[in-house]
Amino acid sequence: MRLHRNLVFAVIDGLHLIFNENEYADKVVEKLLKRDKRWGARDRGFIAETVYEIVRWKRLYAEIAEVKEPYRRDNLWRIFAVWAVLRGIQLPDWKQLTGTPARRIKGKFDELSKTRKFRESIPDWLDDLGTQELGSELWTKEIAALNEQATVILRVNTLKTNKEKLQGILFDNDIETISIKGYPDALQLKERANVFTTQAFKDGLFEVQDASSQLVSSFLDVSPGMRVADACAGAGGKSLHLAALMENKGQVISMDIYGNKLKELKRRAKRNSAHNIETREIDSTKVIKKLHGKMDRVLIDAPCSGLGVLRRNPDAKWKLQPDFIEDIKETQKQILQDYSKMVKPGGKMVYATCSILPSENQEQVETFLKSDSGTDFKLIEDKKILAHQSGFDGFYMALLERKA
Numbered sequence: 544m545r546l547h548r549n550l551v552f553a554v555i556d557g558l559h560l561i562f563n564e565n566e567y568a569d570k571v572v573e574k575l576l577k578r579d580k581r582w583g584a585r586d587r588g589f590i591a592e593t594v595y596e597i598v599r600w601k602r603l604y605a606e607i608a609e610v611k612e613p614y615r616r617d618n619l620w621r622i623f624a625v626w627a628v629l630r631g632i633q634l635p636d637w638k639q640l641t642g643t644p645a646r647r648i649k650g651k652f653d654e655l656s657k658t659r660k661f662r663e664s665i666p667d668w669l670d671d672l673g674t675q676e677l678g679s680e681l682w683t684k685e686i687a688a689l690n691e692q693a694t695v696i697l698r699v700n701t702l703k704t705n706k707e708k709l710q711g712i713l714f715d716n717d718i719e720t721i722s723i724k725g726y727p728d729a730l731q732l733k734e735r736a737n738v739f740t741t742q743a744f745k746d747g748l749f750e751v752q753d754a755s756s757q758l759v760s761s762f763l764d765v766s767p768g769m770r771v772a773d774a775c776a777g778a779g780g781k782s783l784h785l786a787a788l789m790e791n792k793g794q795v796i797s798m799d800i801y802g803n804k805l806k807e808l809k810r811r812a813k814r815n816s817a818h819n820i821e822t823r824e825i826d827s828t829k830v831i832k833k834l835h836g837k838m839d840r841v842l843i844d845a846p847c848s849g850l851g852v853l854r855r856n857p858d859a860k861w862k863l864q865p866d867f868i869e870d871i872k873e874t875q876k877q878i879l880q881d882y883s884k885m886v887k888p889g890g891k892m893v894y895a896t897c898s899i900l901p902s903e904n905q906e907q908v909e910t911f912l913k914s915d916s917g918t919d920f921k922l923i924e925d926k927k928i929l930a931h932q933s934g935f936d937g938f939y940m941a942l943l944e945r946k947a
């Protein structure tokens with residue numbers, strides 16, 4: 544691979560914004576890609592992938608480069624040089640890269656790779672937490688899987704098309720996909736591609752959604768005609784899937800405390816032709832109280848640490864803090880207490896997270912079941928999805944039933 548100067552400069556600028564200015568990696572990459580209209584798909588791919596790779600391996604690379612935060616520009620170049628050397632890329636004779644000790648980089652890499660927190664490039668607190676929650680053996684495997692690059696998975700919008708038709712349409716656009724056993728509406732891209740620019744996406748024939756996440760709405764056991772609340776709907780990934788599973792019949796009430804996310808949900812619902820979705824912003828406790836005992840199904844896709852989706856958001860390793868996780872667990876507890884009241888007798892509820900920590904998952908469900916509001920419920924089944932076992936995002940989902 545030959546390095547192109549303007550692309551590498553863009554990467555260095557991006558790293559500065561993410562590491563020193565605390566900006567989000569996805570937003571930074573989006574901005575960088577707009578910088579030069581002449582860049583083709585390969586150039587864009589290089590910028591996006593290199594930025595994400597270096598964000599993912601920040602601690603390991605910085606340790607090898609012997610640089611500390613905040614990173615000066617020459618330090619960012621040293622980190623970049625570590626990435627390039629470890630990738631086996633021939634370094635050009637640019638002044639920013641002079642004196643890069645390639646042999647020393649490889650030697651330090653071998654040495655540091657013996658210690659998990661360096662090898663997996665994670666903060667000390669996260670390594671301690673993962674070990675404490677999952678045990679050393681499982682955590683070692685899981686964090687390695689969470690450091691892999693995620694594949695792109697689509698969810699076929701069955702309101703508008705089917706898997707075979709969509710595969711054909713994408714194939715005509717030079718995008719090859721494969722089915723995944725056990726995930727009825729999922730298609731996996733054989734090679735990374737920007738699917739958002741395709742006409743098929745604009746026509747609402749699919750959404751991008753990880754395979755594990757696609758299991759959640761199906762787990763809620765919905766059928767056409769039901770009244771369903773998606774209590775933490777965000778921009779609606781799961782609401783859209785619920786609407787499709789319900790064949791547009793019945794009602795999906797999509798709720799969130801953030802109105803702007805619900806606005807995005809509405810745009811997506813229109814594109815998907817999902818006509819049975821109604822949005823409600825949770826701006827007072829009344830919004831929930833009105834629905835007490837009324838819903839056939841309630842989905843709680845709870846706010847969480849997001850540790851199961853690190854492959855997609857590697858910068859979360861550096862943005863997450865232990866205090867945040869403690870606070871979010873309190874929110875999860877409260878949400879379970881309050882929102883479970885919407886389930887009618889005989890109805891069902893799913894509690895889900897994209898976390899791999901038992902304390903956000905099965906332990907929350909256990910605490911709920913022991914509480915006053917939980918005595919009415921019984922656990923039917925739960926799924927603990929780990930990335931190293933499934934090959935997809937880490938997720939948790941529990942199906943509970945309210946006694947009739």
Ligand SMILES: C[S@@+](CC[C@H](N)C(=O)[O-])C[C@H]1O[C@@H](n2cnc3c(N)ncnc32)[C@H](O)[C@@H]1O
Pocket residue numbers: 774775776777778779780781782798799800801804825844845846847874878897
């Ligand atoms: C895991 S995300 C939801 C993702 C979404 N269900 C999807 O499939 O695209 C959790 C959501 O919970 C929302 N949230 C946070 N606190 C909440 C609360 N107290 N009540 C309802 N929603 C909340 C967040 O704004 C966020 O959109």
